[in-house]
Amino acid sequence: MGAQIVLLALLEAAVGLHPAGWAAGVCYAVILTLLLTRAMLRAGTPGLGPADWVTLTRAELTGGVTALAVTAGAGERVPPACLVALAAVALFLDAVDGQVARRTGTASALGARFDMEVDAFLVLVLSVFAVGPAGMPAWVIAIGAMRYLFVAASWAAPWLRAPLPPSFARKTVAALQGIVLVTVSAQVLPHPAAAGLAGLALAALLWSFGRDVRRLWRTHRAAGRRELPDRPAASRPEPPPVPCPASAGSH
Numbered sequence: 001m002g003a004q005i006v007l008l009a010l011l012e013a014a015v016g017l018h019p020a021g022w023a024a025g026v027c028y029a030v031i032l033t034l035l036l037t038r039a040m041l042r043a044g045t046p047g048l049g050p051a052d053w054v055t056l057t058r059a060e061l062t063g064g065v066t067a068l069a070v071t072a073g074a075g076e077r078v079p080p081a082c083l084v085a086l087a088a089v090a091l092f093l094d095a096v097d098g099q100v101a102r103r104t105g106t107a108s109a110l111g112a113r114f115d116m117e118v119d120a121f122l123v124l125v126l127s128v129f130a131v132g133p134a135g136m137p138a139w140v141i142a143i144g145a146m147r148y149l150f151v152a153a154s155w156a157a158p159w160l161r162a163p164l165p166p167s168f169a170r171k172t173v174a175a176l177q178g179i180v181l182v183t184v185s186a187q188v189l190p191h192p193a194a195a196g197l198a199g200l201a202l203a204a205l206l207w208s209f210g211r212d213v214r215r216l217w218r219t220h221r222a223a224g225r226r227e228l229p230d231r232p233a234a235s236r237p238e239p240p241p242v243p244c245p246a247s248a249g250s251h
Contacts (some may be wrong), residue, residue, distance in 0.1 A: 001029050001033055004025065004028070004029035004032075004058050004060050004063050004064075005026070005029070005092070006065075007060055007061075007063065007064045008022060008025045008026070008064065008067055011064055011067060011068065011082070011245055015068070015078060015082050016071075016076065017067055017068075017071050017076075018071040018074040018076045019068065020070050020073075020074045021067040021068065021070045021074065021076075022067065022072030023070075024066050024067055024070040025063050025064065025066060025067035025070075026250075028062075028066050028067075029180045030062055030208065032059055032063070036114065036248065039110055040110065041116070043061070043108075043109070043110045044131070045108070045110055049101070049103065049104070049106035049108065049111065050070065050100050050101075050104050051100040051101035051106055051107070051111055052096040052108055052110075052111050052114060053099075053104075054093055054096050054097035054100055055093075055097045055111065055114050055115050057093060058090045058093045058094060058097070058115075058118050059114075059118045059124075061086045061087070061089055061090040061093075062090055062118055062121060062122045062125065064086045064126050065083055065086050065087050065090070065122065065126070066121075066125050068082060068083045068086070068104045068129075069083065069125050069126075069128060069129040069132070069133075072129065072132065072133040073128075073129075073132050073133070074106055078133065080133075080134075080185060080186050080187050081186070083129065083185060084182055084185055084186045087122065087126060087178070087181075087182050087185070088182055089124075090118075090122055091122075091175075091178045091179065091182065094115070094119060094175070094178070097111075097115055098100055098115070098229055119174065119178070120144075120147040122150070122178065123143060123144045123147070123177050123178055123181060124144030124147075124148070125144070126144065126178065126181035126182065126185055127140050127141050127142075127144030127145070127181055128141060128144065128182045130181055130185055131187050131200065134184055134185050134194075135191065136184060136194065136195060136198055137195060139178075140184075140195075140198050140202070141201070141204050142202055143177055143180075143181065143198070143205060143247075144181075144200060146205055146206075146209060148178075159216060159217070159219075159220035160213070160216055162216055162219060162220065164212055164215065164216070167212075168209065169211075170208055170212065173204045173205055173207075173208040174208075177201055177202060177205060180198060180200075180201040181198075181201075183197065184197065184198055188240060192231055197239075232233075
């Protein structure tokens, strides 16, 4: 909380924050603190590991990006370079925390989930900024909303919560989203080129999610077949000698 307030104060001094930006940054810090503390208690983790501190730094930077994006959405002028710098550092550190976890032997399910949720929220904020101040088409928000739509779908279809094997393609596509959104948010490309780049990123994301959903569905169906009990032949009812169309259609 203290680190987030310091970062917001620095942003206030450097570019100025709208009251709504301050409120968004503080609310983000409160929710982050509550969720992370709850997750640590549930996991029985007494403290953060080295990689978790890197991820927490990324989370604080994401809070700064959130405050700037809300400030820009409130009509205040926000230099794109400031937001892009924070987001770029957060994306760079995404490649650091995993290496730190492996080298220190401190990889954990909590750390992996923390890392994933920070990534997802940063991409969501960048997609909203791209549609608002950067002037991209509204469908760009789908890039940031995809992860949360998938989670919402898993409430109705629990088989979507099954674990997936590691995939280099999935990681590459996920990293591509942040890079593309930072480039678009920098507003250095002509509008048609930026929209085309965002479209390619969204297409890659749809392909990645579609491939994973298909794999999860196949796994779910295969597991369902294995769980069906095989009844002995003697216990199976004999089919009628001449089935009528109604009974045949009922199968």
